[in-house]
Amino acid sequence: KAGVTQTPRYLIKTRGQQVTLSCSPISGHRSVSWYQQTPGQGLQFLFEYFSETQRNKGNFPGRFSGRQFSNSRSEMNVSTLELGDSALYLCASSPAPSKEGYGYTFGSGTRLTVV
Amino acid sequence: QKEVEQNSGPLSVPEGAIASLNCTYSDRVSQSFFWYRQYSGKSPELIMSIYSNGDKEDGRFTAQLNKASQYVSLLIRDSQPSDSATYLCAVTWRAGSYQLTFGKGTKLSVIP
Numbered sequence: 259k260a261g262v263t264q265t266p267r268y269l270i271k272t273r274g275q276q277v278t279l280s281c282s283p284i285s286g287h288r289s290v291s292w293y294q295q296t297p298g299q300g301l302q303f304l305f306e307y308f309s310e311t312q313r314n315k316g317n318f319p320g321r322f323s324g325r326q327f328s329n330s331r332s333e334m335n336v337s338t339l340e341l342g343d344s345a346l347y348l349c350a351s352s353p354a355p356s357k358e359g360y361g362y363t364f365g366s367g368t369r370l371t372v373v
Numbered sequence: 374q375k376e377v378e379q380n381s382g383p384l385s386v387p388e389g390a391i392a393s394l395n396c397t398y399s400d401r402v403s404q405s406f407f408w409y410r411q412y413s414g415k416s417p418e419l420i421m422s423i424y425s426n427g428d429k430e431d432g433r434f435t436a437q438l439n440k441a442s443q444y445v446s447l448l449i450r451d452s453q454p455s456d457s458a459t460y461l462c463a464v465t466w467r468a469g470s471y472q473l474t475f476g477k478g479t480k481l482s483v484i485p
Binding site: 291293299300301303306314316348356359361362363364365366367 | 404405407415416417418419422424461465472473474475476477478
């Protein structure tokens with residue numbers, strides 16, 4: 259059974275650019291969540307999608323956005339990149355929304371470096 | 374603000390000993406509790422989930438939950454060098470946004 263697939267694995271972008279990250283969940287999983295991980299802040303919640311609807315949103319600026327498609331694949335977009343956006347972005351999938359109490363399976367992440 | 378607190382460590386234990394990892398959380402409206410293991414350079418991996426007060430055992434791992442005291446712990450028996458990793462505690466809150474909130478993790482080092 260294939261795991262959570264994130265592409266690309268590595269990205270280098272320049273300040274002011276925008277970036278789109280992709281996540282394909284485990285087959286049958288309909289919930290996708292995104293996290294930002296940095297050494298200082300740990301795992302910070304970005305948003306959660308279920309059935310193409312954003313269920314929750316973390317405390318990030320509006321430059322961070324996402325969406326989910328009918329096949330449960332998800333993308334997140336960061337516009338007007340800042341140096342502080344450099345981080346590991348992790349996608350996690352689950353059979354149901356987080357309120358149902360299922361654990362998440364994480365992808366390998368996308369390492370974004372903003373220069 | 375719902376928070377999950379962990380001692381950052383590092384926690385060093387000799388091979389074969391019991392490693393005890395602790396986590397406290399700030400709000401009683403918590404629902405589900407998870408322990409993840411993250412090796413350096415890798416993504417988090419779910420190792421235990423616990424939903425009700427008491428102990429839950431899975432192989433060498435035991436999760437303990439005490440909702441009245443708002444803490445959850447993970448015991449690793451017969452620790453092995455391969456257990457050396459960062460252990461993340463995560464909590465889902467039963468109200469509001471239901472998001473899964475992580476602690477910053479405890480780094481465990483098992484010394485051969």
